[in-house]
Amino acid sequence: xxxxxxxxxxxxxxxxxxxxxxxxxxxxxxxxxxxxxxxxxxxxxxxxxxxxxxxxxxxxxxxxxxxxxxxxxxxxxxxxxxxxxxxxxxxxxxxxxxxxxxxxxxxxxxxxxxxxxxxxxxxxxxxxxxxxxxxxxxxxxxxxxxxxxxxxxxxxxxxxxxxxxxxxxxxxxxxxxxxxxxxxxxxxxxxxxxxxxxxxxxxxxxxxxxxxx
Amino acid sequence: xxxxxxxxxxxxxxxxxxxxxxxxxxxxxxxxxxxxxxxxxxxxxxxxxxxxxxxxxxxxxxxxxxxxxxxxxxxxxxxxxxxxxxxxxxxxxxxxxxxxxxxxxxxxxxxxxxxxxxxxxxxxxxxxxxxxxxxxxxxxxxxxxxxxxxxxxxxxxxxxxxxxxxxxxxxxxxxxxxxxxxxxxxxxxxxxxxxxxxxxxxxxxxxxxxxxx
Amino acid sequence: xxxxxxxxxxxxxxxxxxxxxxxxxxxxxxxxxxxxxxxxxxxxxxxxxxxxxxxxxxxxxxxxxxxxxxxxxxxxxxxxxxxxxxxxxxxxxxxxxxxxxxxxxxxxxxxxxxxxxxxxxxxxxxxxxxxxxxxxxxxxxxxxxxxxxxxxxxxxxxxxxxxxxxxxxxxxxxxxxxxxxxxxxxxxxxxxxxxxxxxxxxxxxxxxxxxxx
Amino acid sequence: xxxxxxxxxxxxxxxxxxxxxxxxxxxxxxxxxxxxxxxxxxxxxxxxxxxxxxxxxxxxxxxxxxxxxxxxxxxxxxxxxxxxxxxxxxxxxxxxxxxxxxxxxxxxxxxxxxxxxxxxxxxxxxxxxxxxxxxxxxxxxxxxxxxxxxxxxxxxxxxxxxxxxxxxxxxxxxxxxxxxxxxxxxxxxxxxxxxxxxxxxxxxxxxxxxxxx
Numbered sequence: 001x002x003x004x005x006x007x008x009x010x011x012x013x014x015x016x017x018x019x020x021x022x023x024x025x026x027x028x029x030x031x032x033x034x035x036x037x038x039x040x041x042x043x044x045x046x047x048x049x050x051x052x053x054x055x056x057x058x059x060x061x062x063x064x065x066x067x068x069x070x071x072x073x074x075x076x077x078x079x080x081x082x083x084x085x086x087x088x089x090x091x092x093x094x095x096x097x098x099x100x101x102x103x104x105x106x107x108x109x110x111x112x113x114x115x116x117x118x119x120x121x122x123x124x125x126x127x128x129x130x131x132x133x134x135x136x137x138x139x140x141x142x143x144x145x146x147x148x149x150x151x152x153x154x155x156x157x158x159x160x161x162x163x164x165x166x167x168x169x170x171x172x173x174x175x176x177x178x179x180x181x182x183x184x185x186x187x188x189x190x191x192x193x194x195x196x197x198x199x200x201x202x203x204x205x206x207x208x209x210x211x212x213x
Numbered sequence: 214x215x216x217x218x219x220x221x222x223x224x225x226x227x228x229x230x231x232x233x234x235x236x237x238x239x240x241x242x243x244x245x246x247x248x249x250x251x252x253x254x255x256x257x258x259x260x261x262x263x264x265x266x267x268x269x270x271x272x273x274x275x276x277x278x279x280x281x282x283x284x285x286x287x288x289x290x291x292x293x294x295x296x297x298x299x300x301x302x303x304x305x306x307x308x309x310x311x312x313x314x315x316x317x318x319x320x321x322x323x324x325x326x327x328x329x330x331x332x333x334x335x336x337x338x339x340x341x342x343x344x345x346x347x348x349x350x351x352x353x354x355x356x357x358x359x360x361x362x363x364x365x366x367x368x369x370x371x372x373x374x375x376x377x378x379x380x381x382x383x384x385x386x387x388x389x390x391x392x393x394x395x396x397x398x399x400x401x402x403x404x405x406x407x408x409x410x411x412x413x414x415x416x417x418x419x420x421x422x423x424x425x426x
Numbered sequence: 427x428x429x430x431x432x433x434x435x436x437x438x439x440x441x442x443x444x445x446x447x448x449x450x451x452x453x454x455x456x457x458x459x460x461x462x463x464x465x466x467x468x469x470x471x472x473x474x475x476x477x478x479x480x481x482x483x484x485x486x487x488x489x490x491x492x493x494x495x496x497x498x499x500x501x502x503x504x505x506x507x508x509x510x511x512x513x514x515x516x517x518x519x520x521x522x523x524x525x526x527x528x529x530x531x532x533x534x535x536x537x538x539x540x541x542x543x544x545x546x547x548x549x550x551x552x553x554x555x556x557x558x559x560x561x562x563x564x565x566x567x568x569x570x571x572x573x574x575x576x577x578x579x580x581x582x583x584x585x586x587x588x589x590x591x592x593x594x595x596x597x598x599x600x601x602x603x604x605x606x607x608x609x610x611x612x613x614x615x616x617x618x619x620x621x622x623x624x625x626x627x628x629x630x631x632x633x634x635x636x637x638x639x
Numbered sequence: 640x641x642x643x644x645x646x647x648x649x650x651x652x653x654x655x656x657x658x659x660x661x662x663x664x665x666x667x668x669x670x671x672x673x674x675x676x677x678x679x680x681x682x683x684x685x686x687x688x689x690x691x692x693x694x695x696x697x698x699x700x701x702x703x704x705x706x707x708x709x710x711x712x713x714x715x716x717x718x719x720x721x722x723x724x725x726x727x728x729x730x731x732x733x734x735x736x737x738x739x740x741x742x743x744x745x746x747x748x749x750x751x752x753x754x755x756x757x758x759x760x761x762x763x764x765x766x767x768x769x770x771x772x773x774x775x776x777x778x779x780x781x782x783x784x785x786x787x788x789x790x791x792x793x794x795x796x797x798x799x800x801x802x803x804x805x806x807x808x809x810x811x812x813x814x815x816x817x818x819x820x821x822x823x824x825x826x827x828x829x830x831x832x833x834x835x836x837x838x839x840x841x842x843x844x845x846x847x848x849x850x851x852x
Contacts, residue, residue, distance in 0.1 A: 050370045057378070073760055074314050076304045077367070080321070083296035084375045091289050092305040096522055097551050101287050101330065108293070117314065120762070121712055121755035122569065125523050129555070143548065154290070157263045157393065162297045164389040165270070166378050176377040180370065286547055309735055310764050329547035334499055335782065336546070338736050342768070356761065476796045483804070500740050502730045503793065506747070509722035510801045517715050518731040527713050527756065534719070543740065580716065583689045583819065588723045590815040591696070592804050602803040606796065 001031045001135075002197060004065035006055055008072040009046045011115040012038040018115065021127035022069055026135050034065060034197065037187040045186040052112075053081020053088075054176065054184045058207070060109050061087050061169035063199035067109050069131075073116035082110050086166035089158070093130050094118065100133040100143070105151050107140035173206055182210050214244045214348075215410060217278035219268055221285040222259045224328040225251040231328065234340035235282055239348050247278060247410065250400040258399040265325075266294020266301075267389065267397045271420070273301050273322050274382035276412035280322050282344075286329035295323050299379035302371070306343050307331065313346035313356070318364050320353035386419055395423050427457045427561075428623060430491035432481055434498040435472045437541040438464040444541065447553035448495055452561050460491060460623065463613040471612040478538075479507020479514075480602065480610045484633070486535050487513050487595035489625035493535050495557075499542035508536050512592035515584070519556050520544065526559040526569070531577050533566035599632055608636050640670045640774075641836060643704035645694055647711040648685045650754040651677040657754065660766035661708055665774050673704060673836070676826040684825040692720020692727075693815065693823045695749050697846070699727050700808035702838035706748050708770075712755035721749050725805035728797070732769050733757065739772040739782070744790050746779035812845055821849050 003026055007015045015038055023033050036055060038047055047055070049072040056078075059065040068090070072078045075092050082090035089108030093099045102108060111134065113127070140155075142148025166172070173181060185194070185207055198204045216239055220228045228251055236246050249268060251260055260268070262285040269291075272278040281303070285291040288305050295303035302321030306312045315321060324347065326340070353368075355361030379385070386394060398407070398420055411417045429452055433441045441464055449459050462481060464473055473481070475498040482504075485491040494516075498504045501518050508516035515534030519525045528534060537560065539553070566581075568574025592598070599607060611620070611633055624630045642665055646654045654677055662672050675694060677686055686694070688711040695717075698704040707729070711717045714731050721729035728747030732738045741747060750773065752766070779794075781787030805811070812820060824833070824846055837843045 048367055048370070050367055050374055053371075054374060074311065074318065076311075076315055076319050077371075079292070079305065080296060080302050080319065081371055081374065083293060084371070084378050086378060089293050092292065094307065095552075096555055097330065097548060098287065098289075100551060101548060102289055105287065106289050106293065114759070116760035117310065118757050118759045118762075120753070120758035122523060122527060123757075123759070125526060126521075129522055154261055154263055157261070157390075158266075158290075158294055158297070161263055161267060161294065161389060161393070165297050165299060165380060165385045167380065172378045176374060177370075180374070308765075309768055310761060313764060314761060327546070331544050331549075332546035333540070333544045333549070334542035335736060335740060336544075338739060339734075342735055474793055474796070476793055476800055479797075480800060500737065500744065502737075502741055502745050503797075505718070505731065506722060506728055506745065507797055507800065509719060510797070510804050512804060515719055518718065520733065523756065524713065524715075528715055531713065532715050532719065543736065580687055580689055583687070583816075584692075584716075584720055584723070587689055587693060587720065587815060587819070591723050591725060591806060591811045593806065598804045602800060603796075606800070 001066045002064070003031050003033050004059050004068045005033055005035045006047065006052045006068060006070040007038045008049045008052050008070070008078060009038060009041070010073050011071065012041040012043065014115050015039050017124055018127060021124050022131055025128050025131040029135055031135060034193045036190060036193060039188065043188065045183070045188060047184070047187070049077030050081045051180065051184040052078045053084055054181065056082045056090065056110050057085025057088050057169055057172065058185070058203070060085070061200070062203040064194050064197040069111055071113040071115050073114065075112045075114035078112040082112060086162065086169050086172060093134070095126065096129040096133045099130040100137070103134045103137060103139040104141055104143040107155060170202055170206060173203065178210060182213070185211055214279045215277070216244050216246050217272050217281045218246055218248045219260065219265045219281060219283040220251045221262045221265050221283070221291060222251060222254070223286050224284065225254040225256065227328050228252050230337055231340060234337050235344055238341050238344040242348055244348060247406045249403060249406060252401065256401065258396070258401060260397070260400070262290030263294045264393065264397040265291045266297055267394065269295045269303065269323050270298025270301055270382055270385065271398070271416070274299060274413070275416040277407050277410040282324055284326040284328050286327065288325045288327035291325040295325060299375065299382050299385065306347070308339065309342040309346045312343040313350070316347045316350060316352040317354055317356040320368060383415055383419060386416065391423065395426065398424055427492045428490070429457050429459050430485050430494045431459055431461045432473065432478045432494060432496040433464045434475045434478050434496070434504060435464060435467070436499050437497065438467040438469065440541050441465050443550055444553060447550050448557055451554050451557040455561055457561060460619045462616060462619060465614065469614065471609070471614060473610070473613070475503030476507045477606065477610040478504045479510055480607065482508045482516065482536050483511025483514055483595055483598065484611070484629070486511070487626070488629040490620050490623040495537055497539040497541050499540065501538045501540035504538040508538060512588065512595050512598065519560070521552065522555040522559040525556040526563070529560045529563060529565040530567055530569040533581060596628055596632060599629065604636060604639070608639065611637055640705045641703070642670050642672050643698050643707045644672055644674045645686065645691045645707060645709040646677045647688045647691050647709070647717060648677060648680070649712050650710065651680040651682065653754050654678050656763055657766060660763050661770055664767050664770040668774055670774060673832045675829060675832060678827065682827065684822070684827060686823070686826070688716030689720045690819065690823040691717045692723055693820065695721045695729065696724025696727050696808055696811065697824070697842070699748050700725060700839070701842040703833050703836040708750055710752040710754050712753065714751045714753035717751040721751060725801065725808050725811060732773070734765065735768040735772045738769040739776070742773045742776060742778040743780055743782040746794060809841055809845060812842065817849060821852065824850055
């Protein structure tokens with residue numbers, strides 16, 4: 001699975017703590033991590049939590065990533081912004097049981113975690129435990145398993161609800177503030193990571209035109 | 214402020230625990246609570262977490278409610294469904310500090326709480342503490358206050374992003390599965406509560422037609 | 427390792443949930459679980475959190491158990507009572523990181539967990555995660571490991587402090603309210619479990635005399 | 640009420656955050672705070688969590704303080720050390736509900752909190768909420784109140800158990816490692832705070848002799 005990592009400006013100093021914890025867990029499970037930044041508070045390209053959401057929408061809908069790990073100070077801002085995007089189902093995860101239940105019940109494609117609130121000493125242990133509970137099991141099996149069918153049914157209904165409420169991503173990309181979008185795709189490694197993995201030619205073309213503008 | 218309460222089927226047995234805690238806190242503050250159900254597991258009208266989201270979208274966009282308190286077993290399902298709706302900004306709240314920070318930083322119009330996961334003995338104390346931290350202060354002042362301006366700016370950008378990504382609510386209501394919508398507005402007290410408070414004639418008319426169909 | 431499980435009266439209905447979670451984790455690691463009760467709310471022998479502490483002191487000091495898993499509604503009562511006993515170092519554990527850090531830093535011989543407060547749906551997952559973090563690693567290695575030496579030194583000083591503050595266990599057993607002690611060793615399976623594992627002849631003799639009185 | 644604050648070396652940098660939060664809550668309630676240090680990581684007198692426990696025992700048993708607020712990185716070390724002392728009943732408090740329930744059910748005379756684990760951004764809010772839940776209500780009333788009598792009875796039995804297990808404090812002071820004790824009473828403001836408030840002449844004399852040795 002292609003897992004994208006997105007870090008917001010207020011927590012950029014923790015970028016490598018999160019990145020290291022994520023890689024330590026998911027690489028041995030055979031997944032790849034694509035770190036879209038921020039990499040440090042000094043990055044020239046800055047991402048707000050709103051941009052985290054827009055970037056998540058871009059990565060998921062273009063299939064450049066199968067799953068996005070993001071967050072912010074409390075995790076709530078990125079959670080709101082991600083879930084504003086078509087096709088993105090982003091769970092707020094605080095502890096390992098949250099991670100497991102989100103994987104089994106909601107089976108979404110993004111998580112947002114708090115990297116400031118509650119993030120004290122030894123928080124890297126909790127990060128790893130959460131990632132492990134999310135990525136080391138097959139997801140979507142339900143918990144308890146006897147309720148798998150009704151849980152899958154509700155996920156399907158939620159997916160349809162979201163299709164009724166959101167424009168498709170290409171439309172969103174075209175109608176959103178273009179300066180915001182340009183800043184969202186300005187990360188140091190964005191070009192390298194995105195265009196090699198994007199599986200939607202129209203979206204790729206549009207993002208190229210925005211970057212060139 | 215008009216605060217709507219929405220309880221999902223899996224947690225319907227806790228309906229009065231949540232309702233009592235909410236009223237105990239917000240009525241002395243001068244707010245009104247409108248309980249849209251479920252009222253008990255035996256209600257003829259059943260609400261799933263997806264329907265919680267759709268109902269939240271309806272109440273917020275029609276201004277029938279200023280704020281929605283909802284949730285589900287983990288809080289995540291309702292959080293996803295609410296945030297799929299135009300104009301809804303729903304925070305997942307677990308502890309009092311979450312509630313306070315959501316009010317000050319994100320200043321949304323809905324919260325989702327877990328009523329099963331982590332909800333043990335004396336959980337009614339935490340419910341009250343969370344409501345108090347959310348409703349007894351002026352919201353949107355930022356935390357820390359020195360960051361109020363940048364936080365307000367980000368909220369504005371998120372609001373614009375969501376306008377770019379979501380259809381208006383009337384369109385959502387018309388395009389969503391009509392059986393789902395009909396079931397969503399079938400609660401025992403829906404008619405009484407909604408039409409007296411709805412401030413959007415087009416939405417009210419459409420909901421009437423759906424209920425009559 | 428011989429792990430004793432002790433459940434207090436207010437949480438006796440959860441006895442098998444806790445027992446099952448503990449066995450599921452520690453038996454595959456080669457440890458044995460000795461369940462001293464309560465087994466159900468209907469047990470004729472009832473244990474209060476104070477008796478949990480006294481029983482923990484008895485089991486640890488007689489070496490009938492190497493480690494005690496106990497708790498109560500909030501975990502605090504049993505924590506207080508256990509730590510009142512000579513030679514018992516009982517950590518209050520709420521989440522997996524607590525369990526890991528207690529094992530690595532404090533390296534005690536008992537834990538107390540809350541089985542009511544915060545104990546909601548899916549809490550059995552957290553129980554298992556906590557036990558795993560405690561029992562699947564070598565304990566006492568420090569966290570971070572660079573601080574292992576100073577952590578071990580502090581544990582040694584704490585052990586000496588406790589020797590200066592507490593009477594030896596046989597003295598405690600003789601001076602404590604004898605009705606309380608008799609009720610503490612009255613569990614249905616106490617005789618079978620304790621005398622087969624007790625490694626202190628004087629303590630065993632005294633307990634026999636109390637039970638016979 | 641005289642509330643003593645004791646901060647351990649690993650968290651000494653947070654001394655004023657904790658002190659400020661405690662004063663902000665309890666002074667308006669009419670309580671006094673006596674800060675025994677550490678005041679900063681640079682203090683010449685260093686306190687380990689073991690010394691926190693010994694100092695807590697000294698302050699409570701001499702009635703120099705009515706209540707002690709302490710902690711360490713996880714809160715567990717100080718909790719263990721405090722509860723090793725005669726007459727000290729120290730609850731580990733992590734969230735406001737813990738604080739409230741400890742006050743109502745266990746009605747102890749000390750709390751230990753984690754100042755590193757889980758202590759992230761905005762943690763000062765949680766500190767204040769915990770102190771408020773502990774100090775703004777009459778304690779020992781039980782929760783729920785219908786269980787007040789049985790809770791009070793268990794506290795009485797625990798108090799008796801502890802009397803059976805622990806030496807009196809003067810004996811502890813005399814038998815504990817005298818270098819440890821001397822370092823424990825070496826804080827910059829110890830002399831000023833302790834001797835003005837100590838209500839036990841024998842303990843005061845003994846501490847004077849240790850300090851003079």
